[in-house]
Amino acid sequence: MLNKIMNSIALRNLLFVLLLLGIAVGLGYAASRHPLQRDITFNASNSLEPASINALNQLQGPVNITVxxxxxxxxxxDIRKVIRDFLSLYQRYKPDIKLVFIDPEKEPARTRAARIQLNGEMVIEYAGRSEHLTLINEQTLTSTLMRLAHSRDQTVMYLDGHGERKLDGRANHDLGLLFGAKLKENGFKLNSLNLAIAQDVPSNIRVLVITQPQVDLMAGEIDKLLHFIDRGGNLLWLVDAGPLHGLERLAEKIGLQLPAGIVIDPAAADMNAPATWSLGTSYVPHAITSNFNLITAYPSARPLTWAENPDWQHHILLEVATRGWISQRDINALSGSPAFDKQHDSKGPAVIALALNRNINDVEQRIVAVGNGAFLSNTFAGNGGNVDLGVNMINWLANDDTLISLQPRAARDSSIILSRTQLTAISSGLLLILPLLLAGVGTAIWWRRRA
Incomplete structure (x- = not known):
């Protein structure tokens, strides 16, 4: 009797259904407790960049977004669905992002009070600060969150009045179009500083940027810079090859030595770059270079060395030209494929980026020196991770170590652009060749069956 019951088809089907339901319930429970997601789209359109995830991790409190x-x-x-789906990517990593929708047509007074200009405009609020956002993409939202993450007014000033590169300038040699623009996106305020007019370097700035002057600074201007260093100011010094025009006293003050010469890096030639370029491919561990793995490029970099000083701690950030050398020859003679000359050159590698820090008045003072200013210029800043590294330097100098990360990128273009020839070929294939092929196969099958 038992065998008949066990051999019953109905019972076996029932057991199979119960087993299948049990497996489904178990998988559902496991999925709810341990959710797993994987984005297999070509341009990762359903995932956030590491920079965005890092920015969310730095936000310690809730974020309110009013749309x-x-x-x-x-x-x-359905613009609300578009925005809701987009913000769900952020809520996946930060569940305390609160999203509220307001209909401007039903609540016009509230909309006017918020100074809303466009349908779909968002107001992002965090830690008592807020910003309006009218573009819906990852780069703009993450940049907004990074700006809001700054806990105080962040002013970066750059030395001006001697032909230096301008941090907000648009000329090829200036730094404004990419590097300066990214600093503004991240919440920094940029101002120029002419020490021939200003009584001193303002005490409320976070970072002073000095690039290569084209004329000599007056002694009084140098005195003001040295006073800035004495009181613990943070400095980014981009030192191009060539005369210092009075900044020798500043170099001596911080123990920086600037030997003459241009770094020649054969690795650049291997990448079809000019012979006078240096490539940064690996970085010495430091807060600035934490998790940084992008290639950076430095046209006509000069080497840096330093004098040992118990007051300062020195940290190498970047060493280049392990197979290269430092050439003392004129830069115009280094075109083509230069070769090592024992009489004029010295073997690499060469340090071209250096971080210094010391404690002064119970506050950490930070300085970064780079043997090149062109790498952040409007002409060359778009190469590799140049802008990312520059922003990391500013964040470290401004004591915003937690904001050091790769900068959010613009979304990759996923559109397909076809030429007229390609469109004609595809159309012919779909409308002519494929139907004829199917007709031929059908005819062949019919003929075989008839035979």
Missing amino acids: YATLQDARLG
Whole structure:
């Protein structure tokens, strides 16, 4: 009797259904307790960049996002769904992002009070500060969150009045289009400083940037810079090859030695870059270079060395040209494929980026010196991770170590652009060749069956 019951098809089907339901319930429970997600789209459109995740990790409190959007938009349709789906990527990593929708048509007074200009405009609030956002993409939202993460007014000033590179300038040799723009996106305020006019370097700035002057500084200007160092100011010094025009006293003050010469890096030639370029491919561990693995490029870099000083701690950030050398020859004679000359050159590697710090008045003073200013210029800043490294330097100098990360990138273009020839080939294949092929196969099958 028992065998008949066990051999019953109905019972076996019932047991199979119960087992299947048990497996489904078990998998559902496991998925709810241990969710796993994987983005297999080509451009990772359903995931956040590491920089965005890092920015979210730095936000210690809740983020309130108020979206002023109608139920339907004439161009985008259900704009609320678009925004909700986009922000869900951020809520996945930071669940305390609170999202509220307000219909401007139903609450016009509240919309006017918030100074809303566009349908779909968002107000991002964090730690008592807020910003408006009108573009819906990862780069702009993450940059907004990074700006809000700054706990205080962050002013970066750059020395001006002697032909230096301008941090907000648009000329090829200036630094404003990429590097300066990224600093502004991250919440820094940029101002110029002319020490021939200013009584002193302002005490409330976070970082002073000095690039290569083209004329000599007056002795009084140098005195003001040295006073800035004496009182613990933080400095980014981009030292190009060539005369220092009075900044020798500053170099002596911080123990920086600047031997003459241009770094020649054969690794650059291997990448079809000019012979006078140096490539940064590996970085000495430091807060500035933490998790930084992008290639950086330095046109006509000069080497840096330092004098040992018990007051200062020196940290090498970047060493280049392990197979190269430092050339004392004129830069115009180094075009093409230069070769090592024992009489004029010295073997590499060469240090071209250096961080210094010391404690002064119970506060840590930080200085970064780079043997090149062109790497952040409008002409060359777009190479590799140049801007990212420059922003990391500023963040470290401003004591915002937690904001050091790769900067958020613009979304990659996923559109396909086809030429007229390619469109014609695809159209012919779909509308002519494929139907004829199917007709031929059908005819062949019919003929074989008939035979």
